[in-house]
Amino acid sequence: MENLVQIALQNVNLAAIMPSLVLVCFGMGLLLINVFLPRGTTRPAVWISLVGIVVTAVVTVQGWGNPQYGFSDAVALDNFATFFNVTFLLAAALTILMSDDYLRREGYAVNEYYPLILFTTAGAMWMASGTDMMTIFLGLEVMSISLYVLAGFFRGQSASNEAGLKYFLLGAFSTGFLLYGMALIYGVTGSTRLTEIGAYLNSHSSLLANPMTLAGLVLLSIGFLFKLGAAPFHMWTPDVYQGAPTPVTAFMSAGPKAAAFAAFLRTLEYCFFGLKPEWSAMLWVLAVLTMTVGNVIAISQTNIKRMLAYSSISHAGYALVGLVAANEIGYSGVLFYMLAYTFMNIGAFAVLILVGKQGEENLTLEGFAGLGYKRPLLGVAMSVFLFALMGLPPTAGFAGKFYIFAGAVKAGYIWLAIIGVLNSAVSLYYYLRVMVYMYFRDPTEDYAWISLPVSVLATIILAVIGCLYLGILPNEVMAMAKTAIF
């Protein structure tokens, strides 16, 4: 027993987990403070969590170019992890900024919301920096359990309850797949360390064709693909995204999705580089399926929140194209794309929050009729997000798609790039329809209920700046994404 404890605590390097440590400390401190705050007083919690995120961001950025490894190589805070951590922190900060007024409006101004967001973010960070299957699993569970609660946060609304329960049941099921896959791989290689697994499979190449290895790879992939909402494991997304509180939906589709990509990418590249042709072919099919399913179903939606949920599936498909390419451009394209998607998607959801009216009854296309005239600046912001989601220059969406498709073409997957581009063309239609309602129809309402709280405005402005900066001057971030790849 004593021996085991010693092994587990070998090579402690707190610097390797410092960002998440800071974040968790803030989260737990916030839980304690919440006890002493009167009910309905949420401002302190918002401020503390924002300060926590800023402090964590400062700590995170210190780690750029200065990789830290620790805990017997179970954690690696390398550039890859740091890049993703910044994405998660951005998603969390933008989400928290737009949450307070929304929660107040819907009558759920409860302080526990903010620590949960922080814990989700910390879990995502462990997934991105995990180089051991156990670390990744730990991160995934911390992230998911907080998310289950967040999805069902409106406990008086059946839709939110349904979202929480559905996400929990299906999520638990998919975690089973993931764990089973991990167990099989452990059985084959005798290790949970990603690099050791890779090295072992490399030196025993006969094991690559072993059914147990392949089954392990497939089961692991299913677990990750579920979290990123890729078809055919996407069935939970629309209901969960629609039922969950809007800021949570925005967060889920950006942060945790990016975390799943991070862990998936690292696992594939570290452990299964010997099987690259196999998983590349598998993901090829899934990427095409994911893009197409998301886009085709999004066309028929009239509820904009649900439409964005389906479109988020298709965006996961575009990012999968980068994994299929499996080269330096494709991988760094995934990093860049997830950052870009964070800005454009959270921005779009922030506009939905403002236009949504109490009880979210104004999320249909008709609800947006003439918005561009009654609320010109909101209309312009939404247009920027929609153009970014369409992938038009000069926005982040174009730079991201360009990056990923360039990776695919470079890897010789020209057809995949063509299918991706065709899908973009399909997606134009349903994004454009929102614009048609916003600008080409006369307003039926005066949108008097729209107030512009400073915090939500800050989210929108930051998101617009992000969309345009990454679209017009992407070089800096593209260069960083390049150095973030192992």
Added chain:
Amino acid sequence: MTAATTLPQFPWLSLLIGLPLAGALLCLLHRRSRQECRWLALATTLATLAICIGLFVACRHGDGPWLLREDAAWIPRFGIRYTLGLDGLSLLLTLLTAGLHVVAVLLAWPEQRRLPQFLALLLVLESGLMGVFLAVDLVLFYLFWEVMLLPMLFLIGIWGGENRRRAAVRFFLYTLAGSLAMLVAMIALYLLHGAQSGSYSFALADLLQTRLPLTQEYLLFGGFMLAFAIKAPLVPFHTWQPDALSEAPANGAVDVTGLLLKTGIYGMIRFAFPLFPNATRDALPLLAALALVGLFHAAWSAYRQDDVKRILAYSSISHLGLVLLGLAAWNTTAWQGSVLLMVTHGIVTGALFAVVAMLRSRTGTRNLNELGGLWGAAPQLSACFLFFALASLGLPGLANFAGEILVLLGTFRSQPLWALLALPGLVFTAAYLLRLVQGTLWGPAPAARAAIPDLTVREWLVLLPLIVLTVWLGLAPAPLLAPLAAVGGLP
């Protein structure tokens, strides 16, 4: 004598793109006062035109492939540069763009609904068009190519006619779908070139060095041509165009819409043909066939329309068929004729759309069956209409004639059959234009029509320069042809 010695060093080309954009921002900032906006927009377009004319006077005799060039690093990660270049071809087209935008702003003077936004979008469109005609880095070109669509989408969708929503969405989806094909072809070309030369770059000058197997060249050529053929529009990709042109707002946007068509042709001349010479050589007969089909089909369709604006929209397709035929003939004479025709057609058709807009604002209808007898009511307006209609059908001495005759002569020299086939097309053109003139100017006037005022001073200000230009270019087109002599990459 190089351009640099006569012009002070200044990023003139960036100014051409930036000035209208700045004007658009100022318009939005001054949206409280409509009058200020009008003058602001007019000043911006006039300044842009002045720069264009200055460039024309100073640089038209420059030697070397580029009269002016600007170059700066933009996204080194992918070898993308901010490179603008001006040669004889882009010189003419920027001049046309700047000129037509002055006209557009003057036409937009009486617009009542959301004037500041309207003018701002017009100026953004001018900026995008300038970018398209100046960019010589493929990604930069693509950027402007798409940016140019956005103001057009809003101009048609917000200020357009009855079917504006459908027309706007259709226009947007069609043209974007085409340009996505170009995007993939662009990336593929970039990677192929990089693999060959070891240096990855999107610069046109670098990509021109790429050696491709014929199959690959066909595929990439197809990707580029899809984008350009939809924009041009080449039959059978033309169906968005009559809708877009006839629904485009009469007050000033429609003559600018015509400029979009030129970007398609320009893209072929600047990018598709030089980048893929072998594929181009093999595709020329097909191009010529499609051009001839377009010439006839559009002329016939124009003859069958009752809506004056639709007649003019189809007439644009028909004229561009002739332009494409000249390109497909692939010799210097025909090619120069094509470019000349492209420019003069922009002026003449722009003027015709302007006259129709004036007509429409007086009579409230564009339907041929409800018009007629205009000559008696408004002789000045009618005379202008007749003048531009005659110019459009290629009356000798007026602008279109020189271009048409050069195209036909050039085509006859290399492909006599094509030229012979094209001749009846010109008869068709005469037929629908005469029907148009007859239906509006002569015949009985509708009984219930109120008195029609004749041209105002502002309208004369719009039309007079166009009339002068039309006559001048008809009599002496040489100044326009001179800068074309040094344009590289073509026969």
